[in-house]
Amino acid sequence: MDRSEGFGEGLLGQLLDRARGMPPQLVAPLVAEAARAVGGQEVSILLPDYGQVTLVPLPGRGLVVGAPVPIGGSPAGEAFLGTTTVECPQAAGIRMFVPLPDGDHGGVLAVTLADVNDEDRRLLRRLAALVADILTAKNGYTDQFARARRQAPMSLAAEIQWSLLPPLAMSTPQVSVAGILEPAYDIAGDSLDYALDDDILHLAMIDAMGHGLNAAVLATVAIGAYRHARRATVGLAELYAYMDAAIDQQFGPDHFVTAQMMRLNIATGTLEWVNAGHPAPLLIRGHHVLQALDSPGTLPVGFGGDTPQISRRHLRRGDRVLFYTDGLVEEHRAGGELFGEQRLIATVERVGPRGGSVREMVRSLSDALMQERGGATTDDASLFLVEWHGDAVGQPDATTEVHRGGRPQPDRHKG
Template identity: 35%
Template sequence: MAAARALLRSAAGDRSAHRPAGGLGELLDGMHQAPPELLPVVATRAGRALGLRITIYLVDYEQRVLHPLGEPEGPHLTPLGVDSSLPGRAFRTVETVPSTRGEHPRLWVPLLDGVERLGVLDVVPPRGADLGDRSAPGLPVVVRPDRAPGDHQHALRRRGGLCAPAAGADLIWQLLPPLTAATGDFTVSGLLEPCYEVGGDAFDYALSSGSATLAIFDAVGHSMRSGFVAAAALAASRSTRRVGHGLFEQARAVDETISGQFPGGAFATGVLAELDLRSGRLRYVNAGHPEPLLLRSGKVVRRLTGGRRLPFGLGTGVLTVAEEFLQPDDWLVLHTDGVTEARDHNGVFFGDERLVDFLEREAAAAHPPPETARRLVKAVLAHQNGVLQDDASVLLARWVKGDELRP
């Protein structure tokens, strides 16, 4: 992880006085001007200056395949499975993995944007180098997290660029926050499946030193309109939250936005939640959405059944805010009905019981939130033989109350 952090500092434009000398320093100083499609060339040149060979692999939006970001005139490189390869292990565990097999020993280095997993780097050191030194000090960064990637990277991460997304789905994807974020007290990770087709799922969060807010939405239908309704719900709650308003005002804003902009019965289910990171006090509103789950000491101990109201866009009715108190190391699990209502070829639902069993097995395996979210969506997709009948989205949060950040 030290190598990945060093990479990200350089990628974010860390232009401190502590720079490499000579040609490499000049190269890193000029990286902020490199067009996205030339990043593989920059990586190659930077690696060459250090006596390394560096190749970037970006994970697809489904987090199942690592796709090489190769040079236009370079050799053809094969995509690598997240669940079936050493590079995939580096991605899953967020740990540098050495490989001594083959003609060229190498290091597979996780590539992170903060705590969000972007992919891995294939780092081939000079012959005879000691792979026991996994920190790879001085390794330059080749991907910048402080700007949006170019269209080439987006296409690469969409199943290798083999399918184009619907406009509604692309709108939702651009509105989502990073898939994973953390403070010293709190880690949150979300995933949406599918990423490329029209759907009505969306999620959001905001973190500060004293609080965390979460939101998840599921707009009715499977049309372009559904994507726009979900985008409007997300934008309404986010803009209201950003000017300092709480759950009541956020819920009212979502209601008024959907009913005002989409007359004719459009609505969205959803959960809005606020967590005080000092006390563990959780306040939440549930607008016709699946009940959040509370995971404690490896067991699902409670369904959060309070705060019920009509779906957003159908009028507030009686609006109440429910409360729950979390304990250190508790997990909060939000999901859309596309998870539990996923059906196999016999029409059998994935179901609540299967979801609970999955979460408790993952807790026993001590997987962190981003890996748990990835594995859950993979399990739901496998239950349906790879074809979803509805969007399936999850938002997992873990509160550790002052413990060290655990990505």
């Protein structure tokens, strides 16, 4: 067996070996050096700002640092949202925009080559994947990347909430997720969490009462209690009870959190969830909202509600489920009517055909909703989109099932 080191393996191996012991500020020179080794020039690492409006160049020796690049309508933004490499011919050669997959925040590696062949493309994809892993590893003990992404002053409440959040995008062969929180630099009560354990995707979306720092602290306890119970592998009903007790014991009877807790079996497409005073998620199929996934609910977390009933739905391949907080539908101008669920559904169906990946759709939807609401955000407004890619051959296309004595819920919105 030939165990000799080829050029590509040697290049990536050296980057990995050297980066392991390097401080964060020396990551940029290492990446620039690796890109130059394949003939690359004008190397940039572009990271999304917290609002997912622009891609911001990471500063560092050897990297090109210019003005932030708009995500909408730019080749770099296309690569970021679509998670595919974009090539742009230029006078100096071909400008390559290679997405940084997953990681803490994603981003784009930009580099110019005189000409490009398939070997170059493969090596750059692997280089970008390694750069994403290095940034994720270093991000845990530096503020450098967070400062680069920050394009506006951030409130203390938002600082706390961002420190809680998992990566807002993840993709595997069977499932993809993407989220966005508004206003990014002043969020308080909205938060979300997810984890993929074997065949089960766990997800919680919460909205803590109030605004500002008090809401952020309440959300922190709620998410902490959710993670603690989830990692103890309890059922959904028991998970609600644990979160409820934690909020009540810490804050008393006058504080609450609305919540939606979900589990998706990514092998079968079986979705189960409980609703604690939260807006019903929307089931999207073929760019149409098939229905709102209404279900018997219980009281918000902290109010000591009855044991929640668990609802179930079998998804089809390609189905998307959109979770959102009430700040989206309850927004209104002074004296005007609420934005409402029907306008949300109409916006989803208008934007859906333009969206490719879940990340692209959730950002396009957020932009469209902001325009529809006249740019108003008097409350947190968050979106989280889940797409199941797996094959559900033989799975029934049932209406929502409710367990523990509940009745099936009919479709409310037909596509």
